[in-house]
Amino acid sequence: MAAPPQARRVLFPLFAFNLEVARAPWVVSEPMLAEIRLQWWREALEEIAEGQPARRHEVALPLAGALDAEGARLLDGLVAARRADLERAPFADAAALWTYLDATAGTLHWVAARALGPAEEEVVRAAGQAQGLSAWLAAVPELEARGRLPLPDGRPEAVSALAREGLARLAHARRRRARVSRAARAALIDVGGAGAMLARAAAEPARVAAGRLRSGPMRARLALIAAAAGRW
Structure with missing residues (x-):
């Protein structure tokens, strides 16, 4: 909306x-x-x-x-x-998880962007991968409750490293944001809150297992406003 x-x-x-x-x-x-x-x-x-x-x-x-x-x-x-x-088995390693995130979140955002306007695929996919990881980490408690082992390595240092990689991919996409037309940027509105969630996971990986990654309503709204203006 x-x-x-x-x-x-x-x-x-x-x-x-x-x-x-x-x-x-x-x-x-x-x-x-x-x-x-x-x-x-x-x-x-x-x-x-x-x-x-x-x-x-x-x-x-x-x-x-x-x-x-x-x-x-x-x-x-x-x-x-x-x-x-x-x-129900975990991903073999972090590379396998990233492949999954690109095929799902990366592809979803790329299909949306290319339908809306000119965009560079690699930039859109990088942003989509970061958003996909933030959503995946936020879902860890629910996935575990349903019998899934969602992380290739659940140790705090491994979770933190995964989140830092997500932040790096998001930063890469942001540096090249101009290569996504204004029309196509609407496909990336949901990327707006990913950075804050990944930063929390990187700094305090225990938040992932505790289900405490998501922003409060006010911060989430501000992130959405910024993303809707094309500043994801």
């Missing part, structure tokens, strides 16, 4: 799609049922990419209007990456 009205026709269906896919492993009792839900979305995206009529679904139908063929193919990779959520 903080995005310009013309951007919302792209952002609403894209982020609704992302929520549908992210929820798939958690709203069913059997992994096979989650596989079926993910496969349904892969087939829907294939139909969009091929120019076939969109499925009559509350998210799939507007999503088809927001994507071109390349965007649909990119999102297919996002859905494939979400199959990792069906596993």
Whole structure:
């Protein structure tokens, strides 16, 4: 809702799609049922990419209007990456986690940005990866409660190092912010609060396990205002 009205026709269906896919492993009792839900979305995206009529679904139908063929193919990779959520084992190492974050959050933000205006892919993906990590770290207590081992290494020094890498990627994206057009920056509004969360995780990694990463309402609102103005 903080995005310009013309951007919302792209952002609403894209982020609704992302929520549908992210929820798939958690709203069913059997992994096979989650596989079926993910496969349904892969087939829907294939139909969009091929120019076939969109499925009559509350998210799939507007999503088809927001994507071109390349965007649909990119999102297919996002859905494939979400199959990792069906596993309970931790990522093998930090590199594997970053690969997952790029395929999910990085791809989501890139598809949104390229649909809105000119942008440099590497910059958008770096910002998306940082946002993805901040959200992942904030979700650690809930993921653990559901039987998932979300971190490749849960030691405080490893969590701090992971957060510092996220801050480095965010700083890299910010230095090149001019390579993302004003129109495309609307795709990165949710990146606004990532820096503060990652800084807390880097300085006090115990906050991650305690679920104390998110900003208070006032700080979150100020971050959103700044991001909506293109200063994520």
